[in-house]
Amino acid sequence: MIPDSKIRESAEKADLAPSLSAARVSTAGPIVRPTLHDEVVERLRALIVEGDLLPESRIPELVICQQLGISRTPLREALKVLASEGLVTLVPHQGAVVTKLGAELVDYMFQVLESLEPLAGELACSHMPQAAIDEVCRWHDQMMRHYKRRERGEFFHLNRRIHEAIVGGCGNPILIGVYQGLGSRVRYARYMVNLSTESWKQAVQEHREIRDALAARNGKRLARILKQHLRNKREYVKSALTTAK
Amino acid sequence: MIPDSKIRESAEKADLAPSLSAARVSTAGPIVRPTLHDEVVERLRALIVEGDLLPESRIPELVICQQLGISRTPLREALKVLASEGLVTLVPHQGAVVTKLGAELVDYMFQVLESLEPLAGELACSHMPQAAIDEVCRWHDQMMRHYKRRERGEFFHLNRRIHEAIVGGCGNPILIGVYQGLGSRVRYARYMVNLSTESWKQAVQEHREIRDALAARNGKRLARILKQHLRNKREYVKSALTTAK
DNA sequence: ATTTCGCATTATGTATACCATTTTCACCAC
């Protein structure tokens, strides 16, 4: 599960919001050495989101400390942060457990996302530089090729990239931050989602419209499509959660 | 500023979301003793939101530890949480400072709130028990009496109570949580806001419509009014921020 | 006089040891 025992090096973060966490420029900019607990937060978040730490599983301090080669202090600080993000739940004198994402919580989160992502899309239409839009379109075409070959993994990867690019391009760091927080919590529900052929086809069609609306910088239309897209997504994530359990 | 030196007792929390943090029932329910860092988080949050700790001011660990009568560990854990909420900014080897709320950030936050609070209002119209709605109406009437007497403090207090009751009544804990997070950050900008007679009058009129829409459980209409209400609010908060600095 | 270098001071980041409290669980009595 947790392979190595020293983590001091890696600190990169698939960064959705270059405007939020100081964008690491190639050679210029201030030298920021991330603190240990920050890296621990990233690491644990990744473990949870990627599904290496399953919901409901406990997180014993000593074990993690040993596996990460750190002391309790930074780990405990990291757990507090993750708890405030909702990824783990802290029970006094009982420790941290990975928060379980019930169907009702997913419902609640999508309800919020269905309000935020359309807003982001609308803003992105007027704020994204043309180059970024072009890039999203390229990703879209690439995604379509994966769809034709029924390559699920690659498809979902690009799918997520597109959504994050749109949100990241909205120009509102607060919105980006909130979206990230919710997104990281809902993301690890994806592993149980096995899109049916029919739903997949529909999602593809919606993405086509998303690309067109974005390319045309038609904010209202993009917002409408994104909302519908999310509403469908919510449905099959929910059904996947209730059936597969 | 910080009067006492022991905080072990107080743990009550003007609770907007009884559904989120386990509602403390009068005599039943499990005995939960809040952990120390949780209380510290509350305490510091209050200090910041109430304006006792001014933006840009540093938060020296040792001083706060002494004033609160605690050791560094729980304080540091609390600071990490507040940082992840955006209330303080953590600079490595430099400590924590109260995040300054620039006009552009306020703009960004209102943009998100203008999307979330209408949603909450719409949901509240279908989810709030009649008793809660009646209570909001009573608060409204009381607020109006304060308005007639030009009692600013009491007016704002009830104003906030009403908004929080509506959001708290939406039935979506995720939405409530996000709103709380943003609200606590934007709230301490209120201290510089000095509503003009004209804007005040307008706000009162909007609140009248808010009450009517809520009482009629007209979700769409409430959403529309809340959005407009927030848009106006944003404008005078912004102008207050840019002029008063 | 201003800049710069070096050094002491200070505060933060992390580790470690220790204790209190609580949970867990095995064990035992009934």
Add this chain to the structure above:
DNA sequence: GTGGTGAAAATGGTATACATAATGCGAAAT
């Protein structure tokens, strides 16, 4: 099997120590 009882283990919190980086100040250099 049910229900205490107590030891072991894990967590919450304190205290301390030390490494590292930021800050400030004085001396040296220009």
